[in-house]
Amino acid sequence: MKSIKLSNTSKEPIYKQLYDQISLQILNRELPTDFPLPSIRTAAKEFRISIITVKKAWEELENNGYIYTVPGKGCFVSNLSNMEVEKKLVSQIVTKLKKDIEYYKSLGVDKEDIIEYIKKYYDS
Amino acid sequence: MKSIKLSNTSKEPIYKQLYDQISLQILNRELPTDFPLPSIRTAAKEFRISIITVKKAWEELENNGYIYTVPGKGCFVSNLSNMEVEKKLVSQIVTKLKKDIEYYKSLGVDKEDIIEYIKKYYDS
Amino acid sequence: MKSIKLSNTSKEPIYKQLYDQISLQILNRELPTDFPLPSIRTAAKEFRISIITVKKAWEELENNGYIYTVPGKGCFVSNLSNMEVEKKLVSQIVTKLKKDIEYYKSLGVDKEDIIEYIKKYYDS
Amino acid sequence: MKSIKLSNTSKEPIYKQLYDQISLQILNRELPTDFPLPSIRTAAKEFRISIITVKKAWEELENNGYIYTVPGKGCFVSNLSNMEVEKKLVSQIVTKLKKDIEYYKSLGVDKEDIIEYIKKYYDS
DNA sequence: GTGGTCTAGACCACC
DNA sequence: GTGGTCTAGACCACT
Numbered sequence: 001m002k003s004i005k006l007s008n009t010s011k012e013p014i015y016k017q018l019y020d021q022i023s024l025q026i027l028n029r030e031l032p033t034d035f036p037l038p039s040i041r042t043a044a045k046e047f048r049i050s051i052i053t054v055k056k057a058w059e060e061l062e063n064n065g066y067i068y069t070v071p072g073k074g075c076f077v078s079n080l081s082n083m084e085v086e087k088k089l090v091s092q093i094v095t096k097l098k099k100d101i102e103y104y105k106s107l108g109v110d111k112e113d114i115i116e117y118i119k120k121y122y123d124s
Numbered sequence: 125m126k127s128i129k130l131s132n133t134s135k136e137p138i139y140k141q142l143y144d145q146i147s148l149q150i151l152n153r154e155l156p157t158d159f160p161l162p163s164i165r166t167a168a169k170e171f172r173i174s175i176i177t178v179k180k181a182w183e184e185l186e187n188n189g190y191i192y193t194v195p196g197k198g199c200f201v202s203n204l205s206n207m208e209v210e211k212k213l214v215s216q217i218v219t220k221l222k223k224d225i226e227y228y229k230s231l232g233v234d235k236e237d238i239i240e241y242i243k244k245y246y247d248s
Numbered sequence: 249m250k251s252i253k254l255s256n257t258s259k260e261p262i263y264k265q266l267y268d269q270i271s272l273q274i275l276n277r278e279l280p281t282d283f284p285l286p287s288i289r290t291a292a293k294e295f296r297i298s299i300i301t302v303k304k305a306w307e308e309l310e311n312n313g314y315i316y317t318v319p320g321k322g323c324f325v326s327n328l329s330n331m332e333v334e335k336k337l338v339s340q341i342v343t344k345l346k347k348d349i350e351y352y353k354s355l356g357v358d359k360e361d362i363i364e365y366i367k368k369y370y371d372s
Numbered sequence: 373m374k375s376i377k378l379s380n381t382s383k384e385p386i387y388k389q390l391y392d393q394i395s396l397q398i399l400n401r402e403l404p405t406d407f408p409l410p411s412i413r414t415a416a417k418e419f420r421i422s423i424i425t426v427k428k429a430w431e432e433l434e435n436n437g438y439i440y441t442v443p444g445k446g447c448f449v450s451n452l453s454n455m456e457v458e459k460k461l462v463s464q465i466v467t468k469l470k471k472d473i474e475y476y477k478s479l480g481v482d483k484e485d486i487i488e489y490i491k492k493y494y495d496s
Numbered sequence: 497g498t499g500g501t502c503t504a505g506a507c508c509a510c511c
Numbered sequence: 512g513t514g515g516t517c518t519a520g521a522c523c524a525c526t
Contacts, residue, residue: 008442013510028232050511093233097241100224108152109217111246115239117221122235137516163498174518179499187435194256196498196525261525276480298526341481345489348472356400357465359494363487365469370483385501411513422503427514444510444513 001038002030006047014049018057026066026077027089037067037075125162126154130171138173142181150190150201151213159201161191249286250278254295262297266305271314274325275337285315285323373410374402378419386421390429398438398449399461407449409439 004021006014025031037043040058044051058075061067065084067075080088104114128145130138149155161167164182168175182199185191189208193199204212228238252269254262273279285291288306292299306323309315313332315323328336352362376393378386397403409415412430416423430447433439437456441447452460476486 008445009440013443015510024230053511056510089231093228093231093241096224096227097238098245100220101242101245103220104217105246106148107213107217111242114221114242114246117217118225118235118238118242121218121222121225122229122238139516165498174520176519177517180516182499192257193499194526195261195500197256198498263525272478301526304525337479341476341479342489344472344475345486346493348468349490349493351468352465353494354396355461355465359490362469362490362494365465366473366483366486366490369466369470369473370477370486387501413513422505424504425502428501430514441514442511443515446513 001025001035004047006049015053015056015060018047018054019060022057023061023064023066026080027085029085031077033077033079035077037077039074125149125159128171130173139177139180139184142171142178143184146181146185147188147190150204151209153209155201157201157203161199161201163198249273249283252295254297263301263304263308266295266302267308270305270309271312274314274328275333277333279325281325281327283325285325287322373397373407376419378421387425387428387432390419390426391432394429394433395436395438398452399457401457403449405449405451409447409449411446 002025004018006017008014010017012020022031022037037058038046040051040054043054047054058067058069062069062075065078065080068078069075126149128142130141132138134141136144146155146161161182162170164175164178167178171178182191182193186193186199189202189204191199192202250273252266254265256262258265260268270279270285285306286294288299288302291302295302306315306317310317310323313326313328316326317323374397376390378389380386382389384392394403394409409430410418412423412426415426419426430439430441434441434447437450437452439447440450
């Protein structure tokens with residue numbers, strides 16, 4: 001499991017940061033099917049956050065089909081088909097992209113300018 | 125003054141929605157220098173929100189140099205030079221763009237793919 | 249009568265700015281005894297402010313003995329003895345100075361440092 | 373935390389009094405880095421003022437970099453380097469001093485007289 | 497009329 | 512428990 005970075009001062013709530021980073025690792029196949037997530041208590045200790053906060057993140061992951069829970073055993077990465085992964089990924093990207101484009105258009109930015117900016121900043 | 129749209133259910137606080145839309149109109153020169161904003165009370169009635177919520181939005185606008193207020197008179201659009209407008213605009217765009225790019229990179233999206241998507245969606 | 253400068257955006261209310269500058273000119277003998285102040289209407293036009301605002305300033309001046317009103321004629325500078333002028337001046341200075349000193353002490357500034365600063369900035 | 377004194381009758385708004393006194397304690401290192409400020413509710417009770425008034429003071433402190441807030445946790449004194457503290461202090465002193473000097477000059481007071489007065493009153 | 501400040505409640509998300 | 516936001520009133524000084 002790749003390292004997780006949590007920020008106390010960020011505007012994003014901690015449970016959301018946890019959710020985002022883990023779901024992303026699952027989509028990127030960095031966590032394989034049936035990989036056991038750390039127990040809620042272990043994770044709470046490791047990240048020095050409240051058990052409740054971890055529980056909330058794990059719950060969200062389960063609700064969105066990223067993991068499944070075996071009572072008394074723990075939580076494991078779901079068996080996502082490539083198609084499902086692709087679908088979740090594309091859906092996330094397109095949803096965000098459409099919103100972003102709306103924003104840039106409202107600021108009066110040209111399509112060409114945005115593409116310029118992206119070329120400029122993407123590799124840095 | 126172009127119409128303002130506020131959503132009660134949005135995650136964005138109301139005062140922030142007000143701030144965003146008005147500052148945008150100022151940057152786009154839709155509101156000229158010294159244009160009088162509606163009075164706090166008038167705006168509160170019009171948008172059916174509390175006086176304090178409007179006040180907070182107006183306050184933020186003043187703190188960031190978009191408007192100036194004359195007690196007993198009202199609030200007016202600041203005299204922003206083209207250079208200042210440009211600077212504020214670019215700063216907003218670049219700040220958001222960098223965050224967005226980080227996000228897309230973390231999802232493993234290629235630069236070319238993003239540009240493809242933008243070309244596809246920008247004109248719709 | 250020396251020129252008067254009023255600022256709309258200042259934190260000081262306009263009537264107070266008027267009062268301060270005129271009372272000062274009287275204390276400095278720039279306006280002699282029985283000098284006629286402009287009429288309220290004239291002053292309002294000249295300074296482009298409301299008649300009420302001028303009235304308030306003139307009222308304060310009268311209340312503090314700087315001018316006297318002759319109904320139907322106008323307002324005139326009072327006959328202040330040198331002693332009275334001196335007393336008003338010293339009282340103003342000492343009152344402010346004591347408050348200022350308290351402030352600087354609370355910021356932990358040494359007596360010597362303040363004197364240094366004054367020597368440095370007074371002539372600029 | 374040293375005691376705070378608030379005056380209902382002062383011309384200064386309550387939130388400003390709070391802001392001034394706390395920012396001063398931070399600049400004087402009476403409150404160390406990461407020191408937890410009392411919660412908004414606690415402070416409101418203690419000073420017998422509204423929650424919103426405390427909030428406004430805390431907000432100003434955050435806007436000016438004196439404290440940082442962690443939602444759900446509380447507000448804490450920022451980690452200010454000695455250089456930053458010095459800069460804030462000097463900026464406050466010089467800003468006020470320049471205004472004071474202007475005032476004394478407008479009253480026709482000599483540099484030497486002011487220094488005399490300061491020597492006389494500073495230690496009392 | 498205007499903005500500036502303040503009160504005493506309230507609901508929400510987060511920890 | 513915490514801070515973030517919001518409401519519906521109120522009083523004040525200034526124009």
